[in-house]
Amino acid sequence: xxxxxxxxxxxxxxxxxxxxxxxxxxxxxxxxxxxxxxxxxxxxxxxxxxxxxxxxxxxxxxxxxxxxxxxxxxxxxxxxx
Numbered sequence: 001x002x003x004x005x006x007x008x009x010x011x012x013x014x015x016x017x018x019x020x021x022x023x024x025x026x027x028x029x030x031x032x033x034x035x036x037x038x039x040x041x042x043x044x045x046x047x048x049x050x051x052x053x054x055x056x057x058x059x060x061x062x063x064x065x066x067x068x069x070x071x072x073x074x075x076x077x078x079x080x081x
Contacts, residue, residue, distance in 0.1 A: 016034065016036040016039055016041070016043060016057075017036055017037075017038040017039065018034045018035065018036055019035045019036060019037045019038075019069070019070045019071065020034070020035045020069075020070055020071035020072070021033065021034050021035070021071075022071065022072045022073060022074065023047065024074050029046065030046070030047040030049065031044055031045065031046060031047065032044075032045045032046075032047050032054050033045075033060070033072045034054070034057070035069040035070050035071050035072055036069070037068040037069055037070050038068075040066075040067045040068055040069070041059045041060075041069070042059070042060045042061070042069050042072060043057045043058065043059055043060065044057070044058060044060045045057035045058075
């Protein structure tokens with residue numbers, strides 16, 4: 001579905017225009033990765049398990065000119081010892 005009327009904590013209103021979202025669990029914490037092609041940024045947000053709200057959103061890394069992320073994917077690899 002469309003991302004509309006997005007409300008986050010830690011960001012000024014209108015600070016992003018989300019194009020896509022991917023979820024990942026790391027160390028027992030659920031994160032949302034929100035791609036913002038207009039701003040050329042990828043945000044990492046905590047996801048509250050109680051209501052799904054995105055909190056503590058911050059840009060991951062340093063945006064570079066010409067980068068327009070529309071989404072992100074994760075691939076989990078497991079290596080035998």
